[in-house]
Amino acid sequence: MTIAVLGGGISGLSAGYYLLRRFGKPLTIYEASPRVGGWIRSERHKNQGFLFECGPRTIRPKGLPGANTLELVEELKLPIKAIPSSHVAARNRMLYAKGQICMLPNGPKGLVSVVPPFSKPLYRALIHDLTTNGTVAKNQDESIYSFAERRFGKEIADYAISPMICGICAGDAREISVRFLMETLFEQEQKYGGVLKGMLYARFKDKADKAGAQGLFADGQDEPSLYRQARQEKWAMYGLGDGLEQLPRTLRKYLGERDVNVQLNSKCHNLSFNSDGCAVLSIRDTKVPVSHVVSSLPAYQLAQLTRTQHPSLAAQLLSIPYVDVVVVNMQYDSDQLLQHDGFGLLVPPVENLPVLGIIFDSCCFDMAGNTVITVMMGGRWFDKWFSQQPAVSQKELRDIAQQQVRKILRIKEEPKFSRVHMLHKCIPQYTVGHKRRVEGIRDYIRSYKLPLSLCGAAYDGVGINDVILSARRQVDAVQFTT
Structure with missing residues (x-):
């Protein structure tokens, strides 16, 4: 029997890549639409010389997740368009607030002067953090807006954190879990009583990231040369020569050349599990037995597939908005x-x-x-x-x-x-309690010993780096007799 991957977006394709690398077993990726890539879609207008990106357009090369993606990009021999930290697109970030375009501070001067839309110098927000006592109850979650307002004041929450959440996940900071973006700072505050105090301990984070990136790669390999180059050249972000859709397109070609079957227009209508530890997919009115399923589908789609046999699991999946x-x-x-x-x-x-x-x-x-x-x-x-x-x-x-x-x-x-x-x-949307919600979903899968792994944007981060690393980690955790 084969391993099946549900979904041909970047996380599903990445799962196929890591499954092939780890097991080399017969493998099929099922994608409901007529194309791969999911929300990554590039539209090149060659005659006019411009490109439309309808989804994400750049990738950050930072830390372990960035190193992991660059290893994949390097393997696929994709052309990089790097944006260094000195580039205007990396330096200048803006808000439209109070009727004007406001340049966000990008240097020490911005800390001591009044920069619109803020009514006070930003160092006042840092003092607010240093002089504010109290944290939420241990092991509790809170919204990222509440956290920012409590530590830095309402203006920072309204004009710095809230728009940032809009840009990352199109979400409302009053609903999004602080663990979505600031888990390290949140935990440092829990431990040391303040964000700035916690940041002092995070000053060694770059070294930890580097060590973590090295530890991710098997067989004693060094960190990817592209990751090393990105650090040396101080890339802030990068794109690809023909748009980001080049990544899933090339990944599909790579897999196809190694006998991975990528089936388009192949929607899964039901997913059931047998008592012998195998799964059965319903694809085009055909029952397909498989030894293991990796789902990169949106949580609400997976819920529809599992609701007949596992309604409790479906309900938990549907709780992710x-x-x-x-x-x-x-x-x-x-x-x-x-x-x-x-x-x-x-x-x-x-x-x-x-x-x-x-x-x-x-x-x-x-x-x-x-x-x-x-x-x-x-x-x-x-x-x-x-x-x-x-x-x-x-x-x-x-x-x-x-x-x-x-x-x-x-x-x-x-x-x-x-x-x-x-x-x-x-x-x-990683609303308050998201981390515990995802733990509950995966605990259910483990307790019922379902041959099912979950990766993708619904669980471990919404960025391209996040979903690729999510696929890798879930594949690494797969356990069955090869």
Whole structure:
């Protein structure tokens, strides 16, 4: 019997890669759609020299997760487009707040002067942390907004943390678990009574990351040469030569050349488990017996497959919420339209606008004389802005995005070319209690001895590095007779 992977997004493909490397057994990846890559989608307009990214566009090379991804990129021989920390796209991060574009501080000067939208120098927030006593109860979770407000004050929570969460997971910081992004700081505060005190102990984190990265690689291998290069050249992030979709496309080709069967248009309709420790998939009205299943599906999709035989597991999976995001790519013929250079800007939720953020793609990568931007809208607030009518049209979404571009960026020209993507339930939300929720799901699988492993954005992090490392760790934990 074969091993089966459900889902042909980057996590599912990565699971296939690590399964092949570890076991070399017959392996099939089942993908419901006619393409691989999931939410990673690149649209190259070669004649005009620009690229639309409809999902993520860059990867961070930091720490163990970054090293792991770079090992995979190196194995696939993919062309890197590095953005060093000195690049304007790495240095300049902005907010749109209080009616203006505000450049976030990127140096010591920003700590001692008043920088909009903040009404006080940022060092005051650090003093607030040093002089604030008390933590939440031990082993409890709290929202990242509550944590930031408690340690640094309301302005930091509203204008620094909240927009950052919008940019990472399109979520509401008042709902997202602090363990999603700041688990180390949260635990240091629990142990030492303050974030700054805890950061003193984290000063050796880079050394720990390096040691951890070395320990991840088997057979005494050194850290990946690309990871070493990224550290030496101080990469802040990187893209790929033909867009990020080049990663899943190349990974599929790599697997196919090594006899991994990637079946497209192959939706799984049911997943059941036999008493002999095997699983049975229902694919195209055919029962497929397999020895083990690795699911990279969204949690709510896996819940539908398991609800008949394991309703309790399905209910736990359904407790992980998701949000809808609208992505609008726009291209203008001139490259002189942006008044500020940088990666882009975020819009704090307190501004009460439908926009989560705007990415300046043509500041990150060469777009051959074009201005290319990506507007992200909706997220946790999608229903508030776009569900007043049965189905908002692509034209209406495009018009709203263009109105916000005129308001925020002062670009009056109409885009020469644009593309609207409605990404339904694309990002899971790590709400308060998420870590314990995921532990409960995996405890259930272990207690019933189900031949099932879970990887992907629903469980161990929503970034590309996170889901690839999640796949690797779950494959490493698979136990059965080969």
